[in-house]
Amino acid sequence: MLIEQRLHQGIRDGSITVMFRRWKRRQVTAGNTYRTAAGRVVVAEVTEVAPSRIRSADARAAGYPSVAAAVADLRGTPGDPVFLLRLRLAEDEDPRTALAAAAELSTEDVAEIALRLERLDRASNHGPWTAATLDAIRRRPAVRAGDLAAGLGRETPPFKVDVRKLKNLGLTLSLEVGYRLSPRGEAYLRER
Template sequence: MLIERERHDGIRSGAITVLFRRWRQRQATAGGVYRTALGRVAVDAIDVVTPERITEADAAAAGYPSAAAVVEDLRGDPGDPVYRLRVRFVEEPDPRDKLAAAEDLSAGDREAIAGRLARLDRASATGPWTTATLEIISRRPEVRAGDLAAELGRDAARFKLDVRKLKNLGLTISLGTGYRISPRGAAYLLSRTREH
């Protein structure tokens, strides 16, 4: 979820607890926790409102001087629904970071990772992709996703979604530009090399 930089401090401090978005399709779910540039943000509630129903209290909670200022700042097609999100900053560390830092893998860990990767490969309409993706990120850290995808002959948007799946397993780390293999991912790749 993208959050404007000028809202980061307010969300982090708790001064901003509401966001407004005009989306063609809902892009967040109540109860979800999202990684953002400012850290993890929880969406506690989400509902659709008409611009006319945005209250002054909600505008203040969103960091705006007035409801009119909120409406003026809404992006997107005026015909799309407007969502009001009740948000809060999540201070606890992302469990994926702890998982990614774990470089001591047991035989069970390696087997579990191999099983998950095999399932991802089987579920892909384009065929196996996990090993090639891990290997290219290992060889070419901090390289743009589009460049990595092109080298593999893959669509960039699909490639990014797939790398996110690897990140959820603690195998990769997203950077400002590109990715790098996590300690857990490096340990897994090393174990594969030793087995072959």
């Protein structure tokens, strides 16, 4: 879920608890947790609302001084439904953190990771990439994503998407600049 940078701090400190979105169809599900640039966000409620029915309290909870300001800032195609999202920052730890820290891998763990990486390689429209990407991150930690991608002959945006897939498996960690292998990723490369 994309959240404008101007809202990040408010979501983190709890002063922003509502967002409005104009979508052709609902893009989030109430009760789910989403990874965003503001952190992990729990969407507690998703309600379709007519712009004329937005309440002042909800506009203020979304960071707007008035309903008119909230409606004026709606993006998307006029006429598409408007959704009110009630949200909060997730309080529990990102499950990927515990997964990434797990440096003790069983034979079954190694086999499962290998199977998941093989599936990612097979599903790729640009050929196998997982081994080369893990190796590049191992050899060049804290190097800009663009430089790593160029070294592999790849465009940066799809490279970053692929690295996120490795992060979801607990194999890499994002740094301020670039990436590094997680303890789990290091253990997997040692065992494979």
